[in-house]
Amino acid sequence: MGIPVKYNIRNLIVRKITTGLTVLGIALVVAVFLCVMSLAEGLARVFKSSGSVRNIIVLRQNSQSEVQSGVTRDQVPLIMTLPGIERDTDGSPLASPELVVGLNLEKIEGGTSNVTLRGISEKGSLLRPQFRLIEGRMFSPGLSEVIVSSGISKRFKNCGLGDIIRFGSYLWNVVGIFDAGGTAPDSEIWTEVDGALNDFKRLAYSSVLLRTTDSVARDQIIKALAIDPRLALEGKSERAYYEEQTSTAEPIKFLGFFIGVIMAIGASFGAMNTMYATVSARTQEIATLRVLGFSRPAILASFIVEALCLALLGGLLGCLLGILAVNLALSGITGTTNFTTFSEVVFAFRLTPKLLLMGIVFSIFTGLIGGILPASQAAFTKITLALRQVG
Amino acid sequence: MKFLSLIFKNVFRKKTRTILTIGSIILPLLIICIMGSFLKALDAPDPAETRGMFRIVTRHKVGFTNDLPISYVERIRQLDGALAVTTFDWFGGTYIDNSARNFFARFAVEPETFLQVFDDAKVTRGSIDDWMSDRAGALVGEDLMKKYGWRMGDQIVLVGDIYPVALQLTIRTVYGVSYGGSDGLFFNRKYLEEALPSFEGTVGTIWTKCRDAEAANRLSDEIDRIFENSPYPTITESEKAFQMGFVSMLGNVKLLITSLGIIIVLVIILIAANTMALSARERVREIAVLRTLGFTRRMILVLILGESLTLALIGGFLGLGGFILGLKPFKASLMDTPISGFASAIMLFPEVLLVGLGVTVLVGLLSGLGPAIRASQRPITEGLRHMG
Numbered sequence: 001m002g003i004p005v006k007y008n009i010r011n012l013i014v015r016k017i018t019t020g021l022t023v024l025g026i027a028l029v030v031a032v033f034l035c036v037m038s039l040a041e042g043l044a045r046v047f048k049s050s051g052s053v054r055n056i057i058v059l060r061q062n063s064q065s066e067v068q069s070g071v072t073r074d075q076v077p078l079i080m081t082l083p084g085i086e087r088d089t090d091g092s093p094l095a096s097p098e099l100v101v102g103l104n105l106e107k108i109e110g111g112t113s114n115v116t117l118r119g120i121s122e123k124g125s126l127l128r129p130q131f132r133l134i135e136g137r138m139f140s141p142g143l144s145e146v147i148v149s150s151g152i153s154k155r156f157k158n159c160g161l162g163d164i165i166r167f168g169s170y171l172w173n174v175v176g177i178f179d180a181g182g183t184a185p186d187s188e189i190w191t192e193v194d195g196a197l198n199d200f201k202r203l204a205y206s207s208v209l210l211r212t213t214d215s216v217a218r219d220q221i222i223k224a225l226a227i228d229p230r231l232a233l234e235g236k237s238e239r240a241y242y243e244e245q246t247s248t249a250e251p252i253k254f255l256g257f258f259i260g261v262i263m264a265i266g267a268s269f270g271a272m273n274t275m276y277a278t279v280s281a282r283t284q285e286i287a288t289l290r291v292l293g294f295s296r297p298a299i300l301a302s303f304i305v306e307a308l309c310l311a312l313l314g315g316l317l318g319c320l321l322g323i324l325a326v327n328l329a330l331s332g333i334t335g336t337t338n339f340t341t342f343s344e345v346v347f348a349f350r351l352t353p354k355l356l357l358m359g360i361v362f363s364i365f366t367g368l369i370g371g372i373l374p375a376s377q378a379a380f381t382k383i384t385l386a387l388r389q390v391g
Numbered sequence: 392m393k394f395l396s397l398i399f400k401n402v403f404r405k406k407t408r409t410i411l412t413i414g415s416i417i418l419p420l421l422i423i424c425i426m427g428s429f430l431k432a433l434d435a436p437d438p439a440e441t442r443g444m445f446r447i448v449t450r451h452k453v454g455f456t457n458d459l460p461i462s463y464v465e466r467i468r469q470l471d472g473a474l475a476v477t478t479f480d481w482f483g484g485t486y487i488d489n490s491a492r493n494f495f496a497r498f499a500v501e502p503e504t505f506l507q508v509f510d511d512a513k514v515t516r517g518s519i520d521d522w523m524s525d526r527a528g529a530l531v532g533e534d535l536m537k538k539y540g541w542r543m544g545d546q547i548v549l550v551g552d553i554y555p556v557a558l559q560l561t562i563r564t565v566y567g568v569s570y571g572g573s574d575g576l577f578f579n580r581k582y583l584e585e586a587l588p589s590f591e592g593t594v595g596t597i598w599t600k601c602r603d604a605e606a607a608n609r610l611s612d613e614i615d616r617i618f619e620n621s622p623y624p625t626i627t628e629s630e631k632a633f634q635m636g637f638v639s640m641l642g643n644v645k646l647l648i649t650s651l652g653i654i655i656v657l658v659i660i661l662i663a664a665n666t667m668a669l670s671a672r673e674r675v676r677e678i679a680v681l682r683t684l685g686f687t688r689r690m691i692l693v694l695i696l697g698e699s700l701t702l703a704l705i706g707g708f709l710g711l712g713g714f715i716l717g718l719k720p721f722k723a724s725l726m727d728t729p730i731s732g733f734a735s736a737i738m739l740f741p742e743v744l745l746v747g748l749g750v751t752v753l754v755g756l757l758s759g760l761g762p763a764i765r766a767s768q769r770p771i772t773e774g775l776r777h778m779g
Contacts, residue, residue, distance in 0.1 A: 017668060018665060018668065018669060021661050021662075021664060021665040021668070022662075024661055025661040025662050025665070028654055028657060028658045028661070029658055031654075032651060032654050032655070032658075036647075036651070039647070060555060061555070062485070062550060062555070063552050063553075064489065064552055067456060067553075068483065070555075101453065101454065101456045101457065102453075102455050102456040102457075103454045104452070104453065104454040104455065104626075104636075107639070110639075111636070111639030112636055113639065114454055114455060168452050168618075168619055168620065168621075168624025169619075169621070169624060170452075170453060170624070200453075200457060201622065232555065247729070250729035251729045251730045251733060253729070254729045254730050255730060258422075258730075259422055259651065259655075262418050262419070262421070262422055263418070263422065263655065265414075265418055266414070266415040266418040266419050266659070266662065267415070267658065267662065269411040269414045269415035269418075269662070270411075270412075270415050270661070270665060270666075272411050273408050273411050273412060273415075273662075273665065273669065274665060274669070276405075276408060276411075277408070277673070281673070336644065342455065
């Protein structure tokens with residue numbers, strides 16, 4: 001004998017209001033979870049997709065980021081002549097000594113934040129394949145010109161094409177807007193490195209970025225840098241460098257899970273209430289089912305299925321709400337501070353199929369917790385007592 | 392309030408349901424309290440009112456990676472209204488490892504003027520002279536001493552990242568503050584200059600204690616005007632504005648937390664409303680009987696609203712009580728998680744408890760309103776005919 005599933009599903013439809021309220025409760029919990037997690041996912045995505053495995057970033061030993069690092073001018077030629085660096089078509093090494101400076105800029109929405117100004121060398125843009133100039137032109141060396149990522153130009157004052165970024169006697173003309181396909185440079189402003197060294201009266205670069213010919217050469221260069229005591233530098237694959245900064249997204253991820261789990265427990269209490277009520281209101285019906293020959297396990301299974309349907313409806317609605325929220329209300333770009341570099345990182349919310357699946361799993365968990373006790377109460381109803389019960 | 396006992400009877404009529412409903416109020420309420428405390432912590436420190444008065448901070452206009460020349464300190468010291476001027480340089484570096492657990496503020500400062508500007512900090516152990524007489528000495532906050540179980544004279548090694556040096560420091564003096572946390576470590580900038588000559592002559596931020604509010608306002612503008620066209624332009628702001636700058640870097644965190652809070656309130660209302668609807672529906676006939684016994688519509692309304700309010704208040708008091716009692720162990724348990732930095736900012740704010748209570752009352756009233764109106768408006772005859 002099968003499970004009276006049809007009976008359970010019909011019951012959900014008959015008790016519209018109760019079903020609706022419970023479903024909505026679960027849906028909101030799932031939607032909240034999805035929004036927070038898609039924020040964390042979007043932020044983590046910036047770091048995960050940034051940097052090439054073939055590129056090496058050279059920093060001073062013990063520096064966690066370029067902001068704290070320094071590479072002196074006389075170290076640069078030593079790095080550029082390491083064997084295994086890819087050559088450009090003209091035969092020069094594909095490497096770019098760079099300077100990173102934090103600019104304290106005003107946000108359009110109010111308040112200020114630090115934006116990374118990166119001085120790059122001639123090869124700097126070649127080393128970042130996602131880089132694309134979308135408006136204006138490239139900066140010319142020596143003219144105090146900058147190009148701004150479209151993310152930064154939308155979020156900060158005076159960063160549009162043709163604007164001037166001014167600090168007292170410092171000023172830079174914005175001559176171009178670029179896009180880096182959602183990678184780290186999307187939160188940066190670029191200029192020419194020697195001009196920047198001069199402007200900021202710096203004696204040292206922050207880092208050197210270089211492309212290696214293959215992974216063997218990459219590992220050799222990293223090792224060569226590590227064992228050279230004269231340099232006191234270290235090399236990291238560019239991908240690894242950015243992945244370490246993914247920790248910026250960890251607090252948000254933790255918050256998402258923390259709120260998600262506690263709220264899911266709360267919602268499963270709600271679902272349990274609903275299931276208890278529907279079981280107790282149907283004691284006589286359940287007894288009748290038993291008389292008709294449905295076994296205890298069948299009744300148990302059927303009520304668990306009912307709770308799961310309830311929760312699954314909530315989960316699906318929650319996913320829908322989440323998709324709507326992320327695509328309509330939260331579709332713009334947003335920003336926060338990267339705590340490794342103390343600079344703005346611009347990103348977009350990102351709802352992945354994996355997250356949606358997690359939302360559904362969350363709702364199933366809610367239904368299971370909420371359904372199991374009421375279902376066993378239903379299954380162990382004493383037939384004679386139940387049939388005798390009035391109203 | 393002769394209905395009180397009737398309301399209580401109804402609340403506890405179905406114990407499982409009551410416990411579940413109360414549970415589903417307590418859990419989200421806890422989250423609201425935690426998030427509210429965090430929001431409050433972001434806003435809380437108002438140095439102008441609670442701590443040292445009239446301090447202003449001068450930094451390089453371009454941003455935090457640019458230093459100012461040390462000669463600016465003397466220049467500012469000579470301005471009228473500047474009572475004391477001191478320097479601050481973020482050392483950063485690593486103590487033990489790079490985990491969030493071992494992160495605390497480490498600054499290179501000028502011991503001679505440090506406590507003149509930060510006159511709200513009081514030396515609790517050792518003396519300023521002890522600190523000044525040992526160039527490798529450190530001034531450490533009481534809270535930090537407690538966190539690591541340090542004693543006077545202990546040695547601490549900081550490995551630099553911005554500054555490529557390792558410093559060995561000795562704890563000479565301990566300070567405490569009456570408001571907020573004392574979890575900083577300060578050491579003599581001369582020690583860093585000796586280890587790293589390139590550090591000489593530069594300063595990260597300059598802190599000035601002004602005579603009064605008028606002087607603070609005037610000096611903020613005056614300092615920036617003096618250095619406006621120099622190669623090192625400055626921006627000077629009040630201590631509060633300086634610290635709010637760090638908060639605004641977090642971006643929309645506040646908005647995010649607030650909107651999450653509102654959605655969570657909605658979820659509790661939904662769950663509680665569902666329970667009330669369930670219990671009112673089961674009692675349609677009973678309510679009709681009460682009406683025939685002479686209970687007015689209004690009494691029925693009060694009865695059901697009272698029931699939902701009682702339920703919410705029990706959940707609310709348990710939740711808030713749990714929050715008050717559990718805050719300390721909760722904070723401690725978060726110390727090894729990615730949100731340790733945020734968790735340590737959480738304190739018990741009376742305002743947050745008030746908000747929690749407000750949410751509770753709101754949930755109680757809103758969740759009961761629908762079922763109460765429906766139950767009180769239903770004609771007696773229909774109610775009596777109703778089949779559960």
